[in-house]
Amino acid sequence: MPRFSFALKALDGAARTGEITTPHGVIRTPAFMPVGTAATVKSMHPHEVRESGADILLVNTYHMMLRPGPERVARLSGLHSFMNWPHSILTDSGGFQVMSLAGLRTLNESGVTFRSHIDGSAHQLTPERAVDIQNLLGADIQMQLDECVKLPATPADVERAMRLSMRWGERARRAFLASGRHTEGYAQYGIVQGGDQPALRAESARALVDIGFEGYGIGGLAVGEPQAVMLDMIAASVPHLPLTSPRYLMGVGTPDDLLKAIALGVDQFDCVMPTRSGRHGQVFTRFGKINLRNARHHDDPRPLDEHAACPAARDYSRAYLHHLVRCGEFLGAMLLSAINLSYYQELMAGARQAIAAGGLQDYAAAVREGWARGDIAPWQEPDHA
Structure with missing residues (x-):
């Protein structure tokens, strides 16, 4: 079985293209991971997600903890078999829910206790339990438990959460190494925190590198701050992360966010x-x-785009897609989700090719020029009078 590794193929300024190898396949980077929160990408068949160009999916630890439960998934041969996705899977540790479900949780040094948003039952998530759950799920790449704070926040609260996340990272790493999963080729990422404070971001990144993970997430962004602040925090973090390890910007974002973050590495x-x-x-x-x-x-x-890679963008009229959306038909959600995922994957494929050719800046400029032109010229507007 292949072991986790990262091979850097080309650099274009700070931007990189490469390949991450996991026990379940190769991930071409830069890579966009569709979100399969509860072991499904909503409105999409697994084969359609794969056909869109995805090499890896994200599944959420918190939601799988509540139902169907990680022990049940393990008895059913793990996530890959359970959701009929034989390719790579990354599991988020539940840190985002520490923020998004703040009204349903209590937090202390030990970990987080959630009141289930489904039935109110109590569930404790510690750094060690998060590792155990992700091992039971069978994730190729798992994330440490962290505390994500919504921005804006006070510098004191940002620093408190960063230091707690750092301590949890140490505990998560010890638990992961004790489990032996690294010897089987699986990986664990630490998560850089520090809110909108560049010095804290740098300190967090350096501390995580000292602990030693296979890869590094940049968390706590796209949570209320302007894009410029997000980009500044990426720029404050990346120089302190190893060139030879993958960097993962968590929970981001728009196509423009992706292009700008790729340029930062x-x-x-x-x-x-x-x-x-x-x-x-x-x-x-x-x-x-x-x-x-x-x-x-x-x-x-x-059609939406007669030259798109996605058949749904080529084969259905705008009028029909409009009809499906206005009627609330399930097919509309399915087709538009497929179109969007395919576009995101096309954007990533174009970025990979551009970086390999040393032309990311020109590629990004051409993409933005297309967005600025829009989908229809004013003189082509249908007359609906």
């Missing part, structure tokens, strides 16, 4: 945006963002 991304937007009638294309709820689409016979 990020290798992996995840976000619910492409599937969530698809379920609400919004698509991402080389013409920019298009809202299919808008009435201007109801007589439009054109």
Whole structure:
């Protein structure tokens, strides 16, 4: 069985392209990981997710802890078999839920106790239990438990959470090494915290490198701060992370976020945006963002993009997609989610090719020019009078 490794293939400034190898396959980087929160990418068949170009999925530890339970998944041969995804899987540790479910949890040095959002039952998640759950799930890459704070926050609260996350990282690493999973080729990432404080970001990154992980997440961003602040915090973190380890920007983001973070040296991304937007009638294309709820689409016979890789973008008219969205038909959510995931993967593939050729800056400029032109010229607007 292959072991975890990262091979750097090319550099273009700070941007990198390479390959991450896990026990379940090769991940081409920069890579976008579709989010399969509860062991499913919403509105998508696993084979469709793979056909979109995805090499790896993200599954959430907190949600799998509640149902069906990690022990049950282990008895059923692990996540890969359970969800019919034989490729790589990364599991988030539950740190995001420490923030998003703040009203349903208590936190102390030991860990976090959640009141289930489903039935109110109590569940304790410690750094060690998070490792145990992710081992039971069979994740190729698992994340340490951390505390993610919503921004803006006071510098004191940001520092407190960063230092707690650092201590939890030490405990998570000890538990992971004690489990022996690293000897089987699996990996664990530490998570850089520090909110919007550059000095704390740098300190967190250096401390995690001293602990020694196979890869490094950059967490606690896209949680209320402006994009410029997010980019500054990436720039404050990356120089302190090893060139030979993958860097994962957690929970980000828009296509523009991805291009800018790639230029700063990020290798992996995840976000619910492409599937969530698809379920609400919004698509991402080389013409920019298009809202299919808008009435201007109801007589439009054109496809979204006749040159797109995704068949759904080529084979269905805007009028039909608009109809599905306005009627709330499940097929609309399925088709638009597929279009969005495919576009995100096309964006990543283009970035990989551009970095290999030393042309990421020109590629990003051309992509943004396409977004700025838009999907329809004013004189082409259908007459709905």
